[in-house]
Amino acid sequence: MSLDKILAISGKPGLYEIVTQTRTGAVVQSLLDKKRITVGAHSNISILSEIAIYTLTEEVPLKDVLKKIKDKENGEQTSISHKDGKDTLEEYFFEVLPDYDEDRVYASDIKKVVQWYNLLHKNNLLESLETEEEVTASDEEE
Numbered sequence: 159m160s161l162d163k164i165l166a167i168s169g170k171p172g173l174y175e176i177v178t179q180t181r182t183g184a185v186v187q188s189l190l191d192k193k194r195i196t197v198g199a200h201s202n203i204s205i206l207s208e209i210a211i212y213t214l215t216e217e218v219p220l221k222d223v224l225k226k227i228k229d230k231e232n233g234e235q236t237s238i239s240h241k242d243g244k245d246t247l248e249e250y251f252f253e254v255l256p257d258y259d260e261d262r263v264y265a266s267d268i269k270k271v272v273q274w275y276n277l278l279h280k281n282n283l284l285e286s287l288e289t290e291e292e293v294t295a296s297d298e299e300e
């Protein structure tokens with residue numbers, strides 16, 4: 159599964175997977191408790207594949223940031239919790255993405271990225287980061 163099918167919904171905890179699209183929105187399933195809900199087009203939804211993190215030179219896609227965390231943690235859960243303090247979170251993120259823009263990336267953003275990474279890891283969805291890149295690379299070779 160690619161990050162195109164994973165959503166963050168404003169005001170709701172965790173991440174959601176699109177089950178099916180409806181005329182007025184979509185039916186999604188929580189990655190936390192597997193409950194299904196219907197979200198309307200008026201909901202503030204962010205698709206993970208469209209999220210990027212500011213650095214001093216460019217915007218890095220979330221997919222690339224998650225891959226860097228996975229490489230740093232050798233494919234395991236993060237060594238810190240999303241509930242850790244601001245300094246701990248910023249220090250950890252600096253190790254993952256040394257040139258992130260500290261003025262535009264807040265501790266709350268780092269907290270979300272760490273929480274999302276652990277949730278994707280728990281649901282075995284991080285492998286899709288590898289397969290997406292392999293597909294992209296083979297498309298470019300043709």
